[in-house]
Amino acid sequence: MHRPCQASLVTAYLLPHLLKKLYEKLLREAGRGARLVTYCFSIPDAKPSKSVEEIFLL
Numbered sequence: 001m002h003r004p005c006q007a008s009l010v011t012a013y014l015l016p017h018l019l020k021k022l023y024e025k026l027l028r029e030a031g032r033g034a035r036l037v038t039y040c041f042s043i044p045d046a047k048p049s050k051s052v053e054e055i056f057l058l
Contacts, residue, residue, distance in 0.1 A: 011037045019043045023058065 007030060012022060023043045026036055036058045042048060048056040 007034060009035050009037065011039075013039050014041070016041045016044050020045070 007026075010022070010026060010030075012019060014022065019038055019041060020043055023036060023046055026034060036043075038056045038058070040054045042051070042056045043058060046058055048058050050057040
């Protein structure tokens with residue numbers, strides 16, 4: 001298993017409260033330019049840079 005700081009792209013299909021925790025962890029630990037792609041649910045209090053139907057790119 002890789003640590004988040006090694007990832008440049010993370011995809012997730014989680015409920016919003018779990019997405020928020022993951023997003024906060026990635027902000028702290030992931031390298032600059034790392035991306036998070038979610039499906040169906042957006043992340044509370046986070047503005048996606050792009051969304052297509054139910055896919056959100058942060």
